[in-house]
Amino acid sequence: MFADTGMLSVDFAPHLSQQDLGFLLSRARPTSFRKRDPIFTAGDRSQGALLITKGQVKLFRMSEDGREVIFRYSAVGEIIGLAELLSNSRRETCAEAQLSTEVYAIPRGAMLDFMQQRPEVALRAIGVLAARVRSLEEALTNLASDNVEIRLLRLLDRMALLGELQPDGRVLLDFPYTHQDVANQITASRQTVSSIFSEFKRRGVIESVGRAALLFQSPDDERRH
Amino acid sequence: MFADTGMLSVDFAPHLSQQDLGFLLSRARPTSFRKRDPIFTAGDRSQGALLITKGQVKLFRMSEDGREVIFRYSAVGEIIGLAELLSNSRRETCAEAQLSTEVYAIPRGAMLDFMQQRPEVALRAIGVLAARVRSLEEALTNLASDNVEIRLLRLLDRMALLGELQPDGRVLLDFPYTHQDVANQITASRQTVSSIFSEFKRRGVIESVGRAALLFQSPDDERRH
DNA sequence: GTCGGTATGTCGCCCGCACGACAGACTTGC
DNA sequence: GCAAGTCTGTCGTGCGGGCGACATACCGAC
Numbered sequence: 001m002f003a004d005t006g007m008l009s010v011d012f013a014p015h016l017s018q019q020d021l022g023f024l025l026s027r028a029r030p031t032s033f034r035k036r037d038p039i040f041t042a043g044d045r046s047q048g049a050l051l052i053t054k055g056q057v058k059l060f061r062m063s064e065d066g067r068e069v070i071f072r073y074s075a076v077g078e079i080i081g082l083a084e085l086l087s088n089s090r091r092e093t094c095a096e097a098q099l100s101t102e103v104y105a106i107p108r109g110a111m112l113d114f115m116q117q118r119p120e121v122a123l124r125a126i127g128v129l130a131a132r133v134r135s136l137e138e139a140l141t142n143l144a145s146d147n148v149e150i151r152l153l154r155l156l157d158r159m160a161l162l163g164e165l166q167p168d169g170r171v172l173l174d175f176p177y178t179h180q181d182v183a184n185q186i187t188a189s190r191q192t193v194s195s196i197f198s199e200f201k202r203r204g205v206i207e208s209v210g211r212a213a214l215l216f217q218s219p220d221d222e223r224r225h
Numbered sequence: 226m227f228a229d230t231g232m233l234s235v236d237f238a239p240h241l242s243q244q245d246l247g248f249l250l251s252r253a254r255p256t257s258f259r260k261r262d263p264i265f266t267a268g269d270r271s272q273g274a275l276l277i278t279k280g281q282v283k284l285f286r287m288s289e290d291g292r293e294v295i296f297r298y299s300a301v302g303e304i305i306g307l308a309e310l311l312s313n314s315r316r317e318t319c320a321e322a323q324l325s326t327e328v329y330a331i332p333r334g335a336m337l338d339f340m341q342q343r344p345e346v347a348l349r350a351i352g353v354l355a356a357r358v359r360s361l362e363e364a365l366t367n368l369a370s371d372n373v374e375i376r377l378l379r380l381l382d383r384m385a386l387l388g389e390l391q392p393d394g395r396v397l398l399d400f401p402y403t404h405q406d407v408a409n410q411i412t413a414s415r416q417t418v419s420s421i422f423s424e425f426k427r428r429g430v431i432e433s434v435g436r437a438a439l440l441f442q443s444p445d446d447e448r449r450h
Numbered sequence: 451g452t453c454g455g456t457a458t459g460t461c462g463c464c465c466g467c468a469c470g471a472c473a474g475a476c477t478t479g480c
Numbered sequence: 481g482c483a484a485g486t487c488t489g490t491c492g493t494g495c496g497g498g499c500g501a502c503a504t505a506c507c508g509a510c
Contacts (some may be wrong), residue, residue, distance in 0.1 A: 061362060061363075063366050063369060063371075064370060067369055069365055069369045069370075082351070083358045083359050083362075084359075085351070085355065086351055086352040086355055092359055115344060115348060119341040119342075119344050120341070122340070122347035123311060123337070123340060123341070123347060126311055126347065126350055126354060129351060129355060129358060130308045130354060132358050133307075134308050136361035136362060137286060137296060138317070140296070140364060140365055141294045142288070143365070143412070144288060144292055144294045144412040145288035145289060145290050146288075147496070147497085178456090178458090179457075179458070179459095180457080187368070188497080188498090189499070191459085191497090191498075192496090194457095194460080198458090198459065198460080211506090372467090373467070403487060404487075404488070414468050414469070416467090416468075416488095417466090417468075419488060422489090423488095436476090
């Protein structure tokens with residue numbers, strides 16, 4: 001059920017025992033979404049937590065002036081919707097299928113019961129939330145101090161962790177994002193991202209490979225040689 | 226031990242039973258800090274979680290270029306240091322006593338054991354972390370879409386929840402912060418904050434009361450009349 | 451194939467706000 | 481008490497980057 005995603009941060013399911021996971025899924029309702037379908041939206045009543053079993057999910061908020069701020073993309077094996085689980089409040093964050101996606105919806109009550117009975121599951125949830133706190137704190141700090149070019153380099157560096165190292169020291173990485181997606185991840189405008197990408201290509205920092213892949217050589221790595 | 230702070234968000238200790246709290250404190254080491262003493266700093270080995278029993282703690286990060294980004298001020302009854310508890314990694318966030326402060330340091334092992342034995346404590350920690358995720362997500366969204374004036378108004382609105390409502394509809398609130406503190410909370414420059422405060426005084430949005438208090442009339446409230 | 455919708459590349463304009471500078475007020479320590 | 485340090489108010493100046501505009505390229509549907 002959980003294909004190897006090649007990702008480092010499969011944060012929830014892989015930490016559970018087969019039987020815990022089985023029990024949890026037996027209480028959950030599987031749902032499929034096509035690319036770009038909303039999974040939940042700000043204002044929805046929280047339906048509990050969602051375990052991703054296929055695809056990829058974009059987590060974001062819409063600001064009042066219609067700007068989309070992307071917090072992260074969640075992959076197979078990760079759990080989403082924990083932020084409103086306990087408080088049982090309405091969703092503030094939106095989730096949207098980035099690809100064709102399948103999730104198991106675990107009702108709030110079942111999730112809470114389960115965490116009461118298996119404290120290691122509750123601890124796992126604490127680990128997941130703690131990681132998100134740290135990454136949001138880092139995003140806020142970077143936003144305060146770095147210009148768009150540096151934020152974009154940091155994003156590429158982060159994505160490079162998931163790519164394949166090439167013999168020449170560059171990294172081949174999947175890049176199925178539009179410039180608008182990228183801009184929303186680093187809170188910049190589409191135009192600025194486009195022009196910095198052009199500049200990077202001129203400088204040899206990145207090179208397009210087909211439509212949805214990039215070769216990337218971090219300037220930091222270069223310096224280390 | 227836990228004086229009434231008059232705050233709404235005493236997020237941890239008040240939710241525990243007397244005996245749970247007593248047990249936890251019996252495993253903890255109390256430490257005092259004077260105003261401006263560092264409680265922990267980025268790079269420190271995590272010493273577990275800290276329960277605040279007196280004073281107020283500023284939580285922030287330093288960016289590479291020396292900018293201080295403040296995430297929140299924690300009050301009596303709150304717990305800090307959860308973000309690095311499970312991963313047992315080094316601190317990334319810094320904590321500093323804003324006033325004369327006392328904290329009980331709960332060692333990592335004791336905290337983990339306790340959460341294993343008392344799942345409701347683990348759930349409480351989940352609630353605390355979830356609230357922080359939401360507030361950081363909101364901060365990031367606001368930063369992306371609002372200008373400094375609006376961010377400052379939002380900050381005042383948030384602080385107004387803790388102030389005393391006056392007969393004239395304004396709110397009297399403690400304001401022991403320097404303009405630099407405020408700037409660091411909303412990621413703006415000190416000068417811009419100063420000039421917007423001046424403008425607010427001219428417009429009657431705020432009025433100083435002594436050195437560390439403000440009368441505040443939210444422009445939103447006004448419109449509702 | 452054609453055509454509509456979406457993505458990219460690149461202008462120029464201009465505005466919010468960071469930053470340096472400095473004067474005056476207030477606060478703290480000795 | 482005075483002196484040193486810190487905080488506040490208010491100037492310019494300058495620049496990063498948002499935004500509108502528009503041409504081109506690409507992609508998917510039929």
